[in-house]
Amino acid sequence: MILLLLIIIPLLGGLAAWLSDGKNSTLPRWIAMSALAFDLALVLLLWKEHATAVSLTPDSWLVEMQRAWIPQLGISFHLALDGLSLIMVSLTIFLGILSVLCSWTEISDRVGFFHLNLLFILSGILGVFLALDLFLFYFFWELMLVPMYFLINIWGHEKRVYASYKFFIFTQAGGLLMLLSILGLYFIHGKSTGFYTFDYPLLLGTVMSPTVSLWLMLGFFIAFAVKLPMLPFHPWLPDAHTEAPTAGSVILAGLLLKTGAYGLLRFVLPLFPDAVQMIAPIIMGLAAAGILYGAVLAFAQTDLKRLVAYTSVSHMGFVLLGIFAGTTAALSGAVMQMVAHGVTTGALFMLVGMIQERIHTRELGSMGGFWTTAPRLSSMGLLFVLASLGLPGTANFIGEFLVLLGTFPVNIAMTVIGALGLVLSAVYSLRIAQRVFHGTIGDIKLPDLSVRETGMLAIMILVIIWIGLFPQTILNTARPVLSGLECCSSHEQPISTKGGGQ
Amino acid sequence: MNRGDLIALSPFITLSITAIVVMLAIALRRSHVLTVVLTLSGLALTLASIFGAICTVPREVTALIRIDHYALFFLGLIVTGTIAIAALSYSYFEERSGQQEEFYLLLLLATLGAMVLTAATHFASLFLGIELLSVSLYALTAYHRHSLRSTEAGVKYLILAAASSGVLLFGMALVYAEAGSMTFTQIASRIGASGTYGLPLTAGLVMILAGLGFKLAVVPFHLWTPDVYEGAPAPVTAFVATVSKGAVFAVLLRIFTNINIHELPALLMITSAVAIASMFVGNLLALKQNNVKRILAYSSISHLGYLLVTLLASGPMAIAASAFYLVAYFITTIGAFGVISVVSGKDRDADLMEDYQGLAWRHPWLAAVFSAMLFSLAGIPLTAGFVGKFYVVGAGAESSLWALIIVLVINSVIGLFYYLRIIAALFERKEEPATQHTDPVPELGSAVLACLTALLVWLGVYPGPMIEIIKEAMNF
Numbered sequence: 001m002i003l004l005l006l007i008i009i010p011l012l013g014g015l016a017a018w019l020s021d022g023k024n025s026t027l028p029r030w031i032a033m034s035a036l037a038f039d040l041a042l043v044l045l046l047w048k049e050h051a052t053a054v055s056l057t058p059d060s061w062l063v064e065m066q067r068a069w070i071p072q073l074g075i076s077f078h079l080a081l082d083g084l085s086l087i088m089v090s091l092t093i094f095l096g097i098l099s100v101l102c103s104w105t106e107i108s109d110r111v112g113f114f115h116l117n118l119l120f121i122l123s124g125i126l127g128v129f130l131a132l133d134l135f136l137f138y139f140f141w142e143l144m145l146v147p148m149y150f151l152i153n154i155w156g157h158e159k160r161v162y163a164s165y166k167f168f169i170f171t172q173a174g175g176l177l178m179l180l181s182i183l184g185l186y187f188i189h190g191k192s193t194g195f196y197t198f199d200y201p202l203l204l205g206t207v208m209s210p211t212v213s214l215w216l217m218l219g220f221f222i223a224f225a226v227k228l229p230m231l232p233f234h235p236w237l238p239d240a241h242t243e244a245p246t247a248g249s250v251i252l253a254g255l256l257l258k259t260g261a262y263g264l265l266r267f268v269l270p271l272f273p274d275a276v277q278m279i280a281p282i283i284m285g286l287a288a289a290g291i292l293y294g295a296v297l298a299f300a301q302t303d304l305k306r307l308v309a310y311t312s313v314s315h316m317g318f319v320l321l322g323i324f325a326g327t328t329a330a331l332s333g334a335v336m337q338m339v340a341h342g343v344t345t346g347a348l349f350m351l352v353g354m355i356q357e358r359i360h361t362r363e364l365g366s367m368g369g370f371w372t373t374a375p376r377l378s379s380m381g382l383l384f385v386l387a388s389l390g391l392p393g394t395a396n397f398i399g400e401f402l403v404l405l406g407t408f409p410v411n412i413a414m415t416v417i418g419a420l421g422l423v424l425s426a427v428y429s430l431r432i433a434q435r436v437f438h439g440t441i442g443d444i445k446l447p448d449l450s451v452r453e454t455g456m457l458a459i460m461i462l463v464i465i466w467i468g469l470f471p472q473t474i475l476n477t478a479r480p481v482l483s484g485l486e487c488c489s490s491h492e493q494p495i496s497t498k499g500g501g502q
Numbered sequence: 503m504n505r506g507d508l509i510a511l512s513p514f515i516t517l518s519i520t521a522i523v524v525m526l527a528i529a530l531r532r533s534h535v536l537t538v539v540l541t542l543s544g545l546a547l548t549l550a551s552i553f554g555a556i557c558t559v560p561r562e563v564t565a566l567i568r569i570d571h572y573a574l575f576f577l578g579l580i581v582t583g584t585i586a587i588a589a590l591s592y593s594y595f596e597e598r599s600g601q602q603e604e605f606y607l608l609l610l611l612a613t614l615g616a617m618v619l620t621a622a623t624h625f626a627s628l629f630l631g632i633e634l635l636s637v638s639l640y641a642l643t644a645y646h647r648h649s650l651r652s653t654e655a656g657v658k659y660l661i662l663a664a665a666s667s668g669v670l671l672f673g674m675a676l677v678y679a680e681a682g683s684m685t686f687t688q689i690a691s692r693i694g695a696s697g698t699y700g701l702p703l704t705a706g707l708v709m710i711l712a713g714l715g716f717k718l719a720v721v722p723f724h725l726w727t728p729d730v731y732e733g734a735p736a737p738v739t740a741f742v743a744t745v746s747k748g749a750v751f752a753v754l755l756r757i758f759t760n761i762n763i764h765e766l767p768a769l770l771m772i773t774s775a776v777a778i779a780s781m782f783v784g785n786l787l788a789l790k791q792n793n794v795k796r797i798l799a800y801s802s803i804s805h806l807g808y809l810l811v812t813l814l815a816s817g818p819m820a821i822a823a824s825a826f827y828l829v830a831y832f833i834t835t836i837g838a839f840g841v842i843s844v845v846s847g848k849d850r851d852a853d854l855m856e857d858y859q860g861l862a863w864r865h866p867w868l869a870a871v872f873s874a875m876l877f878s879l880a881g882i883p884l885t886a887g888f889v890g891k892f893y894v895v896g897a898g899a900e901s902s903l904w905a906l907i908i909v910l911v912i913n914s915v916i917g918l919f920y921y922l923r924i925i926a927a928l929f930e931r932k933e934e935p936a937t938q939h940t941d942p943v944p945e946l947g948s949a950v951l952a953c954l955t956a957l958l959v960w961l962g963v964y965p966g967p968m969i970e971i972i973k974e975a976m977n978f
Contacts, residue, residue, distance in 0.1 A: 072969045073896075109931075135892070142883045149922070154929050161926055169918050176911040179892070183899040 003065055003079040006042055007126050009035050014119030021112020032115040036097045043090050074197035078133040083477040088129040088262055091342050095254040096122045099247035101456050102350045106246055106357055107155060117147035121251055128259045134182045135198040145171055155245040163243035170236035174226035181219025204270055217272035227260030228316050231290040241309035246353030253312050254342035261319045261338050269485045283324045288417040291317035295424035305352045305362045314421060315341045321418055322403035330406025331482040332475050337399030344396055347384045347460045354453055358446055369441030374448040378437040380457045387464050389429035390422055395467035506558045510569040512551040513577055514617060520544025521610040528603045538592045541606040545585045552577050566627035575975035576620035576752040583745050583832050584613045586950050591737040593947035594843040605645055612638035616749035625674045625684040628753055635746055636663045643734040655733025662726045670713025676706030686760040704768050717750040721779040724803050731799035736851050740839035743802050744832045758813055773814055780807030781913040788920045795853040797920050798838055801879060805831055808894055808910055817900035823893040825972045830890035837875040837954040841868055844947040855927050862929045869928045871951045878958055880921040881914055886961035
């Protein structure tokens with residue numbers, strides 16, 4: 001029941017925020033905040049209840065609910081939570097609250113409808129992280145697109161219409177391929193057992209020929225690779241991230257990309273272990289290429305927001321590399337990187353949003369020397385930039401380190417290429433630091449951060465550093481799920497749970 | 503004919519009486535309100551008599567008509583659709599000058615034709631139904647006599663429909679010559695017994711397919727669609743798009759389930775080609791349109807293409823999928839044209855993109871309904887269209903029609919472009935003078951739209967009961 005509440009509260013909050021839209025434009029914001037605060041309380045309750053149980057029960061779900069939905073087709077309303085979902089749900093609500101906060105002054109137009117969309121996206125994302133019925137999963141997967149489309153299309157920047165189309169069509173096309181695979185799996189399982197169901201635990205271990213398994217796997221994989229994004233499927237990302245309002249970019253980078261990685265971990269790896277083995281080398285190659293490509297393109301951008309967008313391509317390359325390397329260390333690294341990237345990139349997008357709110361441009365050329373006029377903004381910005389390049393002591397370091405550590409025994413070449421990406425990320429990160437915070441002082445007098453803005457960024461810094469110093473909380477929570485996923489058991493890494501950076 | 507037969511026929515009888523009463527009422531006293539009240543109550547009685555007939559079916563009433571659960575299901579769908587369209591027409595015609603009363607008479611007659619089609623098991627009743635439907639539609643399409651486009655649409659429809667009737671008749675003659683019977687079941691059993699499929703028989707079936715395909719507006723028989731959709735008054739367009747197509751699809755489905763199409767490779771291939779062509783042509787041509795009615799016309803061509811996939815699928819899911827898809831399509835299409843007719847002003851239908859720019863900020867409620875309908879056409883969750891598309895793809899996957907469903911998926915993506923274009927226009931930020939006058943939205947029209955939207959979401963979120971009804975009804 002608590003899982004259902006998690007999803008429904010933002011939906012109701014969104015409707016309430018929409019209806020409350022009137023002369024008073026802060027009311028919708030407070031309603032959205034309180035809905036998310038309520039969700040946060042629920043999540044904290046979950047953490048408290050299951051803090052010890054997480055690592056003890058590797059195979060069972062921490063919380064589960066299942067109700068008949070469309071019994072004629074074998075569809076049930078099946079939600080469940082395990083360590084991985086718990087981490088992702090917490091991240092969702094954390095970034096959700098921050099995205100409401102960061103829109104406080106940026107969005108002044110149709111505030112109620114804005115928060116309706118924002119909360120509906122969050123609700124869809126929570127559904128994706130909790131759904132265990134494939135139909136239900138697909139339902140939530142598609143559901144989060146529409147409000148995101150509106151968010152970009154209505155409150156975005158100059159090229160918003162183009163970007164929103166591109167976003168919607170790319171992700172929808174990927175989603176439809178997944179639909180084909182879901183149905184293929186449904187019928188193959190149904191025909192071999194006589195029991196037609198979309199229920200994930202029952203579909204696990206469906207017997208199928210290697211060719212069929214490969215095709216079905218590709219359907220799922222492409223849907224998730226578009227979201228992630230993997231190299232040839234990424235063109236929607238820079239446009240969508242750049243044109244979206246700040247809250248939209250935070251959610252896109254922090255959460256929507258993670259749904260792709262989560263899908264890989266939850267569905268692709270367990271459902272098609274053999275097919276994954278087959279294509280893992282190719283995917284790792286693409287992941288490594290993505291790491292370099294994203295970093296190089298990030299360096300070439302003159303639009304600060306676009307730069308940050310391209311760093312996402314690079315960072316998510318690490319996640320993909322880790323997932324397909326398949327060792328426990330690499331998988332833990334991937335999960336860690338998901339959290340770290342979510343927070344860091346979210347913070348960077350918020351910084352860009354704050355700068356744009358002040359100087360009304362995102363061009364790197366018109367920035368410079370902010371440190372003298374806005375020391376708080378600049379010092380905090382520098383911290384996030386350093387986190388993004390993977391400085392030890394931050395969560396990003398743990399993530400990237402573990403991914404490389406776990407990939408090494410599987411594929412040395414890819415590890416080397418991935419490590420090269422770290423060098424490049426230092427290059428573009430330092431370029432941001434140099435261009436924006438240092439350098440010649442422009443004629444712009446920048447007001448420094450307000451209390452609200454300082455508070456938001458401070459919390460994010462605390463999270464990044466706290467996870468960087470004590471990664472064990474997250475690693476332990478995710479471990480039972482990940483050790484079940486490990487597909488290359490010969491590469492077992494005893495070092496995995498020790499983590500790094502301590 | 504005994505009592506049971508009469509009860510089974512009662513929907514037809516009730517509607518015929520309604521038509522006569524409406525006609526007499528118009529002769530005695532011209533009143534828009536009175537005509538609408540009579541029409542709606544007649545339709546409501548018809549709907550009630552459908553429920554009354556459930557216990558007496560299935561039975562063959564004369565050699566021409568078989569009333570079974572299948573027929574009753576489609577009767578219910580058609581009558582409900584007509585009720586919604588009639589109610590929307592009231593708001594639409596109330597704004598306009600001229601004589602509106604005959605419109606409802608024609609609407610009732612066309613509905614009667616559609617109803618006959620759902621129960622037809624014989625070529626004679628099939629043809630009767632089609633002609634009754636078509637002849638009423640000629641007049642309905644050209645109902646705005648003084649509008650050039652409306653008249654053009656009417657004439658175009660008249661000529662092409664007459665030609666297609668000829669083809670249909672010729673096809674029936676060929677099949678009759680080969681099989682020696684005009685009832686579907688006997689044709690099927692005689693073909694099955696002889697085991698041979700000669701050229702005349704195949705040609706005859708293909709011609710019947712062509713004749714019916716014209717009504718369904720599938721490629722290559724679609725040429726009339728955009729002009730008729732654009733020229734006809736919005737409620738009539740809704741009727742052409744839903745009731746007329748739904749009834750013809752019902753009879754086509756009945757023919758296809760009687761005659762095992764999988765033993766006729768030529769027919770199978772032609773139908774697949776028609777389905778694929780409809781999906782691609784409909785979606786690709788819609789991309790370049792600037793007229794909302796024309797976009798919806800092309801979109802409906804592609805949707806009929808999707809529906810044909812269920813006709814080709816043979817599994818147990820297929821018939822239920824087509825029925826569910828039709829229900830979703832009815833709700834969505836009537837809803838979309840309902841918004842168009844409510845938005846339309848006194849002089850012309852609101853069919854240009856400009857009419858919808860920024861609608862979300864003038865009439866948030868109408869824009870929300872329109873977006874919901876468009877999302878349903880695009881197959882996005884929370885709407886009936888999503889479940890419908892899921893069902894259709896499922897039926898295709900069950901019969902391993904992978905090529906067809908991959909085409910369907912590609913087309914769904916192409917379709918997104920133009921649905922999103924309309925939605926983007928709805929939500930466009932347009933700086934308007936604050937004092938701009940916005941027309942009030944008529945109550946009856948909004949009530950109908952509210953019901954349709956509620957149904958759309960209900961079927962999208964909790965389709966179980968509807969699937970149960972369909973499964974009950976679709977046992978032949």
